[in-house]
Amino acid sequence: MSSRGKIQRGRGNAVRIQEVRAVVWRYYRAKGRKLPWRVTHNPYRIFVSEIMLQQTQVERVLKKYPQFLRAFPSWESLARAPLAKVLAVWQGMGYNRRALALRASARRVLDEYGGKLPRDYDALRSLPGVGPATAGALSAFIFQLPVPFLETNIRRALLYFFFRRTRNKVGERELLECAAAVLDRKNPREWHYALMDYGAMLRKETPSLNRKSEYYRRQAPFRGSLRELRGKIIARVLRGAASAAQLQKETGRTREDVARALVALLREGLITKKGGYYFPPEGN
DNA sequence: GTCCCGGTAG
DNA sequence: CTACCGGGAC
Known part of the structure; x- marks a missing residue:
């Protein structure tokens, strides 16, 4: 934890942690998701x-x-x-x-x-x-083990509770220490449900909170990407075998893009090739 | 149309 | 650090 960390041991922080737990549990009792x-x-x-x-x-x-x-x-x-x-x-x-x-x-x-x-x-x-x-x-x-972990909703909730006034980016280590500090060891299973639900609620209320996390990365566009093409090829091949030429025509992508996607999909075992045609992966 | 959301593997 | 998918909001 950094020197200005919010969760160092001490009476004030112990109180803060109890408050956070109370807020999260109260929200969960009222609005927790039944999934x-x-x-x-x-x-x-x-x-x-x-x-x-x-x-x-x-x-x-x-x-x-x-x-x-x-x-x-x-x-x-x-x-x-x-x-x-x-x-x-x-x-x-x-x-x-x-x-x-x-x-x-x-x-x-x-x-x-x-x-x-x-x-x-x-x-x-x-x-x-x-x-x-x-x-x-x-x-x-x-x-039901008390293992602290970070995912997007937990990250958002911890940023909100412990770093709301911080201007700087918050690192993963800091957040994980917060996660460990607030973790309710009596019931880790429900505790994480509750914390995640609280974070999910914050997303609607306060968008972009997670950008204060060092972990946050902006995404490359999906349209026209190889990712999009890969998904289309897999879906297409599952409906029936297809040649590279067919795939190129049906997806409207360049031959180079199609070739690149096919090579990668073959290597990863997401498709197979027989006699110039591409198929879903072989049985067993 | 453009942007936003979300963990793992190499 | 970059590549991996798709749906929904604006």
């Missing part, structure tokens, strides 16, 4: 939701989540599913590599951990598609 992945304790279901929620708004996940769980209700069913099927169900979520990572994680949970998600943070962190935010969320939501 499908919050009413379950099934590790698989919570794991799926956390992968889906990466870089993806709650409203979109709400739509896809039940469909995905119907198609793949367990670690086993997901692990055995053909990649093409998983990608097909995933369509609309964006960032298709998450679907690969999700199935790969299911396989590792079965093969390495006998179908039981490990409690250990580093073991979670080593699963494909699981970074610090997701590992922390899984620790809290599945295992």
Whole structure:
């Protein structure tokens, strides 16, 4: 913590932390969101939701989540599913590599951990598609462990509570220390739900709060990007095999762009190629 | 049309 | 640090 940090030990700060907790809990009791992945304790279901929620708004996940769980209700069913099927169900979520990572994680949970998600943070962190935010969320939501973590809503809430008058950018370390300080160790699961809901509320009330975070990055435009093209190619190939020429014509993009996208998608295993035609990934 | 929102991996 | 998706707000 920096010298002017807001959460150094001391009587005043202890009071401040109690106030923050009280505000957050009060808001949660009144306006907390009842989300499908919050009413379950099934590790698989919570794991799926956390992968889906990466870089993806709650409203979109709400739509896809039940469909995905119907198609793949367990670690086993997901692990055995053909990649093409998983990608097909995933369509609309964006960032298709998450679907690969999700199935790969299911396989590792079965093969390495006998179908039981490990409690250990580093073991979670080593699963494909699981970074610090997701590992922390899984620790809290599945295992009720007091692991502080940062994601966008938590970041926003902490900036609001502890750095509202600060002019400078706030670093991740500082924010993580705040997260650890306010964490209610009696109930980490509900505490993080509450803090995230508070942050989500702030987004509507005070836009752009997160720009005070060092973590904040402005995004490259989506229109005309390779990302957009990749998504289109995957969606197209799932409907039926296509040649590069077809893909170029149908997407209206340059041959170079199409070639670049195809090479990358092949390398990542999101498509396959046979006799000049591109297909969804092969079975098993 | 332009901008905004959101974690992980290489 | 950069690449990865898509929908919704303005």
